[in-house]
Amino acid sequence: MPEDRKVKKIYIGHPGGRRLRGRPRKRCLDDLRKMKIKRWRMHASDVWADIVREALQGM
Structure with missing residues (x-):
């Protein structure tokens, strides 16, 4: 698989920095x-x- 795929970059990548x-x-x-x-x-x-009322009427 190509190394430049977005999914692979996200999976392997590290955002860096620290959380508070x-x-x-x-x-x-x-x-x-x-x-x-x-x-x-x-x-x-x-x-x-x-929203719930509309959903129940649609059933």
Whole structure:
């Protein structure tokens, strides 16, 4: 197989650098705060309920 295949480069490659210790940051929550979005959990549950309702009607 050719050495320049993307899959092989990804498999063999090493990104380098070091990860920070501890728990990863919650970047999405930081973004919501920056955009001053409040009550995002309630909005997300409403959207998810709509998705489930549509899926059940399609069955």
